[in-house]
Amino acid sequence: IIAHEVGHTLGLRHNFRGSTLLAPQEMNNTEITKNKGLTTSVMDYIPPNIAPQGTKQGDYFPSMVGPYDEWAIKYGYIPIKTSTPIAEKPILEEIAAQSYKPELSYSTDEDVYDLDPTADAWDNSSNVLLYSQWQLNNSRVMWERLDKRYPLAGDGYSDVSERFSTVLGNYFQQIYYTTKYIGGQSFYRIHPSEIPSGVSQHRLPFEPVPVEEQRQALETLQKYVFAEDALSFSPELLNKLAPSRWRHWGSSPRVGRLDFPIHDLVLLMQGSVLRDLLSGDRLSRLKDIELKTKPENALTLPELFDTLQSGIWTEVIKPKGKPMKISSLRRGLQRQYLDILTAMVLRKESVPEDARTLAWYKLKQLDEQLKGVNSEDEYTKAHLLETRDRIEKVLNAPLQGN
Template structure:
C-alpha cells in the first residue's frame, strides 16, 4: 500500500492510497474525513414532495406510525439575515465560491455570472448578495493560499481533460440536512466535442424514459434493444453477451437499482439511494450540451460558408441588390461572424451556455434536485419573442436539461440560446427552503398548481408523464420536435456544398449526416413518449386550484405524436438519403482513434435505417406502452374520446404496409421495385414485432391477452393483403417484391400455426 496524498486542514483530512486489487491492478482510493460542527443554531426544515430538494432522512423509532417515524429534512445552507428588521438585508455569513485559477480567463466572467444568477432568488426571501464570488489568480496571488480540498472553502474547479463533465456535490450534516460545504467540478470536453458517433449517442436517445417493465421485456428479446440494434454489426455478439451478463438483475437492470451511495459518478441516480444525506452524485447535463454545441458548430460553419459564397457571387454578378428568392428556406437566425468569438464560436452563444451550465450545478449545491418538467412552461412562440429575449428565462427552472434554442422558420425572432437566469420554479423552491418564517411555508406550498411551477425529477422520467423528459422543449413539444426535424432536413441539403470545404476530408459528410440523424431521432423518441401518456401532478388535497394527480393525455395529442413518429421514421423520404450524399459519406482512418480504423468506408445504409425504424416501431409497441394505452381506455370516461389499442395497431399497420392497399398501373423492375428495399426491411421488422406480441408469454401484464389477440388479427390481415397482391398484381411485380410477399405470407402462416399449437398444449 502506498500513500499518494496526505493533507491536514483545520476541519478535514484528505488521504489517498494506491492499493492492489484482486485483479492485480493498482487502484487509488481517496478518503475525505471532516468534522461535523455543532451549536450553529441551525433549524432543520421538513421536506415536501411538491418541491425538489435533496433530503437527509432517518427513522425515529420513538414514533409508532410510518408517517411519523420517517423524518425527512431538506438539504440547505444556514443562511440568515444580518439584520432581521430589514426587508432586504445582507446575510450574516454569505455563501462564498472561489473560481479556481486553472479556469481559462476567457470563461471566468461567464462562470461568475452563472453563480450569481441565484442572488435574484435569494432577494425574494429578503437576503441580498447571499452568494459571493472571488477569482483565485496565480498571477497576482489572490486567494492562492486556499486549497480546493479544504472544506472551509467552496470552489468551482476546472479540469482540461477532454471529458464532458459537470457535477455539483456537497457535504451535509447527517442529522439536520445543513449543507456545510460544496464544490462544482467542470471539464472542457463538452465544448471541445466537434462530433459525436452514431453508436455512442443514438442508443442513449432511444433508451430515454424506458421503465423497468420495458427493460425486462428487452432482456428476453434483445433483438429489439436499441443498444443491440444501433451498435456495429461486428459488435452485436459482444453487446448481447454484456446484456446477458446482467440479465439476472431486478427491474430489468434499471439504472435506479444500480446506483452507488459511495463510489459515485457512473450512474445518473448515484447519491440518491441508500444514503442518510442525498447529494448530486452524477449530472449528465453536459452530454446534451456537447451534442448541441457540436450541432451549432456545424450550422455556424455552413452559414459562414454561405456568407462567403454569397459575397463572392454578388461581387461577380455586380448586382448586390438582387432580390432574394421568396421560396428559399430562411436560415436559422444565428449571430453573424463579426462578433467576438470564443473557441471558434460566437461569445454570445457559448458564454451564456456556460453560465447556464454553472447555474444548474450551483443549484445542486444549494440543495435543489433536477426538474425535468420545467421546459414545458412556455410556448416556442413566446420564447422566441421580443418580450422574452434578454428579459425572461425560457423555462420554469434552470434545473432542467434544456436543449439549445435554435429558431428555424418559426417567427422572426431568435430567442436566447439558453437560460439567462433562474426561473420562477427556482424562485419558489428557494423561497420554500430559505424563507426564515416557517409560518409562511403552507402558503408558499399551496402555489403548487401555478403553471410556471411544474415539477418532476429523475425518478419521474420513466413514468407515464411525457413532459417529465430530458431535452424536450416548450409547452407543446410537438412544435419543438417539428422544428428539430426541419433543421435536420435543411442541414442535410447543405452538407456537400457548404460544410465540407476545399482541402477537407469528405468524412465530415458522414459525421454531419449522423448528427442530423441523431437530432431527428431525439425528436421522434420524445414524441413516442406521448403514446399512453398521463400527466402527473403533486398537488395535495386542499391546495389552491388543486389538480387531480392523474390526467390522461388527450387522444388528439397522442394521435398527433403517433403521426409525427410515422412521418419521420417509416417513410424513405424521412432520411434524406441521396446518391450524391452517400458516395461522399466516407471515414478517416487514424490509428490514434482506433474505432475509426475498424469502420467501413461505405456507410451501412440498410443497417442504419433499419435500426432506427425498428427502434421507433418498438417504442410505439412495447408491451408496457400498450398496457398503459389499455389502462387509459378505462381511465377515460366511455363518452369521451380516447386512443385505443385497435386504433394504434391499425394506424401503424396501414403506414407500414400502405403498398398493399395500392393499385399500380406501371410494371416494376428490380432497379425500381414496387416496395423499396428500406420498406421491405421495415415491413419485415413490423411483422416480427407483431409475432412477438402475439406470443402468450410476451408479457406478464393483464393486458397481454387483448394485445396478443389484436396482434394476431393484424397478422391475418397483412397475410390476406399480401396474398391478394401476389395474385392480382403478379405481372407488374418485380422479383424483390414478389419474393418478399411470398416470405411474408409463409412466415405469418407458420407463426399463426405455432401460436395455436402453443395454445392447445
C-alpha cells in the same frame, strides 16, 4: 450552467419540467424571453433553442434563473425572524401553498422514465410535439445543406460524417419525445390540501395525453420514421460519409467495413421505435387509459394497430394503381413489423391478451390483402410471397402447452 450547479450545492434537484414555460410560438419572441426567460428553472437540462425555418431566431439559451428557482430558494433560505423553529411553519406553508401554479411544477430524474411528455431532459417548450416537429424539419434542412455545401474549405470528409451522425442523433431524440405522447400521461405532485380557497383545481395527479395529440404523434412518426421517404438521402451524400483515418493516442480508427451502413442503421432505428410502440408496457398503459377517460378520448389498441399496419403496408393496403415496387428500406420495416406481431401471436412476447388477439387479426387481414397483389419487381415479388408464407404458418401454428 453555473446557476444550475450552484442550485445543486444549495440543495436543488433537477426539474425536468422547467422547459415547459413558453409555447413554441413564444420561444423566439425576445420581447417575451427578455422579461420571462426561456424556462421556469435552470435545474432542467436545456438544449439550444433553434428557430424553425422562416422564423427569426430568438435567444438560444436562458439568461436568467426561473420562477421555480426563486420560489424553491425562498422556501429554503428566506430569513424568518422567529424565536422557535415551529413558529416558521405557517410562513413556510404559505410559500409551499403556491405549488399549484403551472410555472412551479416539478418533475425530477426518476419521473423521466415514465411516459410523460412534459418531463424530459433536453426537450423544449410547453408543446414538445410541435417543437420536436420543428427540429425534425431543421434536421432535414441540415442534411440537405451537408449534401450541397460540405465539406467546407479545410474540412475532410470525416467531418461531414461526424456532422451527419450528430444531426441523426438529434433527429431520433426528437422522435423519442414524440413517442411519449402515445399512451402517455403526465404526473403532477398535487396535494388537495395545498390548493388555496378560491382557486379551482385544474388537474388531478394523473392527466392522460389528449387523444388528438396521440393521433398527431402517430402521424409524425409515420412521416418522419416509417414513410418511404422518411430517411431518404442522396447517393452523393452517403458516399461522402467517410470515417476518420487519424491514428494517434486516444484514437481508434475504424477497421473492417469503412462505408456508412445506412440500411442497418435505418432499420435499427425504425425497429426500435416500432418495438417501443408495441411493447407490452405501452399496450397495457393504453388499455388502462381506456378506463381512465371517456371512450371517445382514448386511443384504443385497435386504432393503434390499424394505424401502424396502414402506414407500414401502404403499398399493399392502399395501392396507387401503378406497378408495385416496394423499396429495400420499406421491405426491412415490413419484416420488422411481421416479426413483432408473430412474436405476439406465438406467445413469445408478454403483451395483454387483447393485443395478442389483435395481432392475430391484423395478420389475417394482411394475408387476405396480400392475395390480391402482385409485382413484376423480383425483390417485391419474393418479399410478398415469403410474407404470405410466413403469415400462413404463424396462423396455423399449433398451440404449445406446458
